[in-house]
Amino acid sequence: MTEAEWLACEEPRPMIQFLRGWVSDRRLRLFGCACYLNLWIRFPVAELYRDVLRASEAYADQRISKSQFKLSRKKGDWEKVPCVTGEAWEVAQGAARDCSGESSKRVQRGDKWEDQVIWERPEETVIQVGLIRCIFGNPFRPVPFSPAWRTCTVLALASQMYDLRDFSAMPILADALQDAGCDRTDVLDHCRGAGPHARGCRVVDQVLGKE
Structure with missing residues (x-):
């Protein structure tokens, strides 16, 4: 995948395939969690499955062990449990x-048969691409982050958003970063943009020193 293809891509699958082996397992796992959290805003789900998701985030951040994480998954119907185990890219x-309801069917094009991808919830793919851009940015142009920008205010804002999963203060974080001397438009525009944002957000992670 080229940079132009990355910037123009509108499907999460090829983007994730490209990221495999290039980014941290933690961020890939947090992306998976963010997919479910976004979907569950609009669909009711049993609390025990939310517990599984919280455990997945904790495992990604190395706050619980792999055995503790596996134990949390055994509490519910395995067919309904979120897809949060396995290799990070998986x-x-x-x-x-799962969240977009992706499947495929064989269709005939001329004298050939091809697989056509279909989505039960195509709106989710749009949000997922937005989450990928939030968490991974542009892998062709990594953004340097100056330690001087980590003022007390910047750190407090980033920590609060990460802990509460509430990223409504991102524009305020942009102001705080600018006050600290940050002049990177890609950083400031990301904070002031419409989002979506989630745990693993590249700017918040850079502030907190997470990989």
Whole structure:
């Protein structure tokens, strides 16, 4: 995938495939969690499955062990449990497919048969691409982050948003970063943009020193 293809891409699957082996397992797992959290805003889900998702985030951040995480998954119907186990890139792909209702069917084009991807909830793919851009940015142009920008205010804002999963203060974070001397338009525009934002957001992670 080229930079132009990355910037123009409108499907999460090829983007995740490209990221495999280039980005941290933590961010891939957090992307998978973000897919479900976004979907569950609009669909009721049992609390025990939210517990599984919280455990997945904790495992991604190395706050619980793998055995503790596996134990949390055994509490519910395995067919309904979110796709949050396995290799990190499998979690990212599985969550994106599950939340968008992705499937494929064979269609005939001329004298050939091809697989056509269809989505039960195509609106989710739009949000997922937005989440990928939030969490991973443009992998062709990594953004340097100056330690001087980590003022007390900047750190407090980033920590609060990460802990509460409430990213409504992102524009305020942009102001705080600018006051600290940040002049990177890609950083400031990301904070002031419409989002979506989630745990793993590249700017918040850079503030908190997370990989």
